[in-house]
Amino acid sequence: MDLRHEWEAACVQTDGLMVKLEVTEGYTDPDRRYRHHLTALNELYRPADAYERHASALAWRYASAAAVLGMAVMDRLIGDRPPLAPELVEEMATHEPTLGTLKESCDAPYERLIAARADDHYGTEAKARENLLGLLGAAEYNVEHTDIGGRRLNPAEIEACQLSVVSPDDQDPFWDNLLKPMLSLAESVPYAIARWLDRQDA
Template structure:
C-alpha cells in the first residue's frame, strides 16, 4: 500500500514524518507476516485433525502424526511471537498518529524529538485508551458527519475490546488480581502468557486499520484544512 502524499509545506517536522512513515512500513511488514503465519496455523490445525482421524498409524509408527503436531506447534509459537511484535508496532503507530493529528487540528507546536521517540515505543493499555478516547468528531474536522460518526463507532468498539483485555490481564494472577490502575499501566506484550488465548485477539486487526487510516487522515487534513493555506 502506498503512503499518502504529504504537501511540501506540511507542518510536520522531519522527525515526526520520519517516525510515522517508519512505523507504517513496520506495520505493513508485520501485518502481512502475522496473517501468513495465522493461515499456516489454520492449515496445520486442519491437517492435524485429518491425520488424527484417518492416519494415526500403529504404534510405534506414528511419525506422520508426530511430525504434524511438531509443525503445528512451531507454527503456533511463531504466530504468537509475530502477534506480540505486531502489537508493539501497531499500538505505537496508532498512538503516534492520533497524537500528531490531534496536535495539527488543535494547532499545537511540533513534538520534540524526545517526545516522538517515546511515542514510537509500545504504549501502556492506559495510554492507548487515552488516545482512543479523543473523539473522531474532533480529529476529523474536515470530513463529513457520516464519516466522523462511523469512525467514532469503530473507536468505541476498540475501547470495549480494550476494557475486556484489561479485565483479563487483571485476573492473570488468580491469587493476587491487579487493580484497574495496575492493569492500565501494563504493556500487553508483557502480559499475554502461553496457556491463555493471545491478549491481542480481536483487537490487533482493527488496530492496524485504525493506524493506517489515521495516517491518511493526517494527509487529508493537510490538504483540505483552509487554516493551513
C-alpha cells in the first residue's frame, strides 16, 4: 500500500509537470533566444519522471511477488497441503516472479481461489482473472517482439524472464498496464484467505 501511494503521488506530479511543459512549449517560439522557462521545467520533469518509473518498478516487484505468494498460500490451504517453508516465503516475498510463474499463478490457483470464495455472485473476480491473463498475454507478446540484448528471446527465455529486467529504459515498461490489477489482486488475496479460514473455523 505504501508503494502504491508513492507511485500514485509520483504519477500526479509527473502528469502535472507534463501539462506545464506542453503549455510552455505551445507559447515558446523555437527561434527565440530565451527559453529558460522551458529549460527549467524540463530539468524538473526528468528526475520526477525517473522517480515515477522507479516507484512503479518497486510497486510492480512487490505487488507481483505478493500476489504469487498469496496464491501459493491459498492454494495450499485449499488443497490441505503443508505450509511453505519460512525461507521460501522470504524468497517469494522479496523477488519479482518470472513471467511464467505469474501466468501459472493467475491461472489455476486464481481459479481455485474464486471457487473457494463462493461469494463471487456477479462474476467480478472471474472477469478480473480473465483481464489479468489477457494483460499478461499482451506483456508476453511485447517481450517476444522486442530486441533484448540485440536479439529476440526464445519461448523458454520469455517464460523465465522478469518484466522489470527486460523492459527497455526508453519506452513504457512491460508491466505498465499490469500494475493496477496486480496491486488490486495482491491486496485482495489476504482478505480472501481470511474469509476462507473463517468459513473453515480454522
